[in-house]
Amino acid sequence: MKNIKSLLSFSSLLLLLSVNANGQNPIIKDQFTADPTARVFEGKVYLYPSHDIPAPSDYSRKDWFCMEDYHVYSSENLMDWTDHGIIVSQESVPWVAPKSYSMWAPDCVYKNGKYYFYFPSAPKGEGMRGFGVGVATSDKPYGPFTPEEAPIKGVFGIDPCVLVDADGQSYIYWSAGGISVAKLKDNMMELDTKPLRINTLPKKGLIEGPFAFQRNGKYYLTFPWVRENIEVLAYAMSDNPMGPFEFTGIIMDESPTGCWTNHHSIVEYNGQWYLFYHHNDYSPKFDKNRSTRIDSLSFNADGTIQKVIRTERGVGVHQYAKTIEIDRFSKKSDNAAIEYINREIPTLGWKVVFSKPEAWVSYNSVQFPEKSSGKLNLTSKVKSEKGATLQVWSQVKSDKKLLGEIKVPASTEWQNISSSVKGSKGLQNIVLSMKEGESAEVDNITFAE
Structure with a gap:
């Protein structure tokens, strides 16, 4: 077969x-x-x-x-x-x-x-x-x-x-x-x-x-x-x-x-x-x-089981210095799609495809140091045929803070882009969004001191 x-x-x-x-x-x-x-x-x-x-x-x-x-x-x-x-x-x-x-x-x-x-x-x-x-x-x-x-x-x-x-x-x-x-x-x-x-x-x-x-x-x-x-x-x-x-x-x-x-x-x-x-x-x-x-x-008060909804994010607290496969999202907008990196080789994993400005994905439970370092380096594996600008945010409940931007040069090949962003502290959700551009693809992001 x-x-x-x-x-x-x-x-x-x-x-x-x-x-x-x-x-x-x-x-x-x-x-x-x-x-x-x-x-x-x-x-x-x-x-x-x-x-x-x-x-x-x-x-x-x-x-x-x-x-x-x-x-x-x-x-x-x-x-x-x-x-x-x-x-x-x-x-x-x-x-x-x-x-x-x-x-x-x-x-x-x-x-x-x-x-x-x-x-x-x-x-x-x-x-x-x-x-x-x-x-x-x-x-x-x-x-x-x-x-x-x-x-x-x-x-x-x-x-x-x-x-x-x-x-x-x-x-x-x-x-x-x-x-x-x-x-x-x-x-x-x-x-x-x-x-x-x-x-x-x-x-x-x-x-x-x-x-x-x-x-x-x-x-x-x-x-x-x-x-x-x-x-x-x-x-x-x-x-x-x-x-x-x-x-x-x-x-x-x-x-x-x-x-x-x-x-x-x-x-x-x-x-x-x-x-x-x-x-x-x-x-x-x-x-x-x-x-x-x-x-x-989770269980209801009477002991019955609440229906479980499949997620890509899974469970657990993610340490900020480990690579975040942002396509394993917690929530996303309708104009952010998840696709295989290579449909013929599914084991290579997935990517996020942003199709218009304000498209976004959220990845929950990322643990930063309890004391912010002020600045972090962000490496992003991305590509955009005509170029794009992405933004990375930290969020706790309704409190959302812009950490920085990722300028993606025009290219049909994957690029590792390094950006300086603001540090964060404590347990955060990370939101990645497209500010400008017709489309952009993201494989993963990694924070480092």
């Missing part, structure tokens, strides 16, 4: 991109990461996604999901992510068919001094079909993990999620033509009850990818749901981890660009709740290569 060949041609470019994401969506830039499960361990957020890859020559399904291993990432600020490398691969698990490329959505939990990593895959052996769910254990959240010799008996399906309740009892959820749940024994590797099918969810449309959590005495079962043609993220609530669950509503609407799947997790960190999910940002022509995103999530 043409789109697969395109992916193979630019996949090497992913390796050139920094793992540090600066909190801008998508958060991992050096490889595809889907089905992100986030957990808080040892004061950090650990991210356990699946790993989409372009299909190799020995995998027959070039138009389908292809996953051979799992990485784990960690962050203390949700801005900078450390890749701890591969923790489990299809070749390292005794019961997995080594060329099945079926290492789908995982989970990881902590109990009794150990970390338990749960993952689905296709079992090896003549006549074996479907998926089993295996366990790998470690003394550390980043590994090394040791896989068990066999999958969990009685669990046949994908997308395992484990809830460790406040009383220490653990529950495992998985999907296979719907969602099932069972209690786990204290060893975390065997079922303690027979599987129970959760039959109070919508009857029409594919439901998969369960993620369960507890908040204020309520249990939430969240899941991707193909309501029509594309997955939304939905949820149900209960007073008991095994139900009955009452379908409650939608967490996130369908992809605006037609990405068929979404898959997620919900975690509280430092007093704020976050939704981790995926989208095909770096693979717009092939939605089986996805990338992890984060946005803030």
